[in-house]
Amino acid sequence: MTHPVERALISVSDKREIMEFASALSRFEIEIISTGGTARLLSGHGIAVIEISDHTGFPEIMDGRVKTLHPKIHGGILGRREKDSEVMQSHQIAPIDLVVVNLYPFQQTIAKSECTLDLAIENIDIGGPAMLRAAAKNYAEVTVVVDVGDYARVLSELESNQGKISTALRFDLAVKAFEHTAAYDGLVANYLGKWVEDSADTKFSGELPGKLPDKFPHACFPRTFSGQYTKKQAMRYGENPHQRAAFYVETETGTEPLNPSAPSVSSAIQLQGKEMSYNNIADADTAIECVKQFAGSAACVIVKHANPCGVAIADNQRLAYQRAYSTDTESAFGGIIAFNSTLEAETVKIIIARQFVEVIVAPEISREARDLLAEKQNLRVLETGDWDNVASDSTAFGSEQLDFKKVNGGLLIQEKDVKLFDALDLVTNRSPSDTEMQDLLFAWKVAKFVKSNAIIYASNQMTVGIGAGQMSRVNSARIAAIKAQHAGLKVKNAVMASDAFFPFRDGLDNAASVGIRAVIQPGGSRRDDEVIAAANEHDMAMIYTGMRHFRH
16 A cells, blocks of 8 residues: 555444544544444544445435445445546545444344344345455455454554555455455355255245244254364374374354354463374364363373273372373373363372373363473473353354364264263163262263274273274274273273164173173164173163264
């Protein structure tokens, strides 16, 4: 931009810091044009503002639906200062050098339980995206700002550059504006697309209902899917050194993280250590989500190569770690360790003395623990923030409660597996003891995070053997027993969890042969009677959940 900023158009729904920003613009003697509520807010605080209707000579009409869609606005934004100067003068179009716009709060509107289709439609911004796209297209002449966080950058350049904005910043902000409008349009398309899909599924006739009914077959899945992710980290490589990679986090409108308060690997703060790798992030996600399952007790989860290799709960954090580690001391080497409580210095001392670890993650890291961890400069340490009050059953479209899996040429989308069971049904003659029942539920929670086919052996609220990712379920059971034997842990009188039903009785026979006394599994096999009979023959207790937990 070879000319200083002389005229700005401000129209914002998010009014944070706008008074301070507009006041600063006024000190640079920049003329401000504004609309509706923004104009009233600024003028009410003594900032000189020209109403949009006074600038265009045409009133706002249709309850504000038409106010900025005018040649004096879009001509002022799109006009090329040299090439179009003659036509601008002939039509009395004044150039607009700075466009500060953010859009109607569509995301917040549709998130409300009382939102109707009419209300959602009314909160679709038309003029705002048009101005943003025009300003971004003409970045060579115009600066466009969509994010409150960029106000300071603009003011800094105005101060240091004689009232001008550099080409580099204008281009950066232009790209950001296109990202913003793309995310906004995707959000609208996703929401309205649900009505199209669900209207067909439920055979609406005549008018659409005012609100989407609570239960729809595809309530989360619109006809097309639009999503946007912001690059958080460029990586040295992906799963393997020959693969390039980057880490992206989900965004709401292209400028702000979606639900940044929800603790996750995406929102965690790295306190120290080497940069997180592709595999570190994937494994840390599994560890965090698994340890979240265990509220009310100190819990520890150790993950290696996408699978928990040791999980335990105990009366204190140190014991929880020691028990989780003892499940599989070999696999724990170079693993990811996650806790569900503030990391204590005593726990850190034990970890450092005992094993090599890639990542340690906890809701909070105590000051004393930080000081000890600092001695291991390469050790990655993540702090997620407290998750005790975070809802775990949301299924809002676009939220972290959806799972995605990319396939060649397509994308699989499903609801996140947040439920545990449909019901707990005793199907054998023998009932589990109270202790066995606690262990069964513990093992069942772990099974959700072990790759299928998954078999978990557990005793006294810790894993004693884990069989993961086998093509045969009976082989997973054999591996769990081998793991336990290798770790010197007793399987006799332990319990077993299976993420899906046993197709044959051999799984129960194999478990009985190593001393398993109680089983939890979904049920639903054509040979359930045969499997139940096997359990009764071995005097085993067995609970059906009615819900499987495949993890691929």
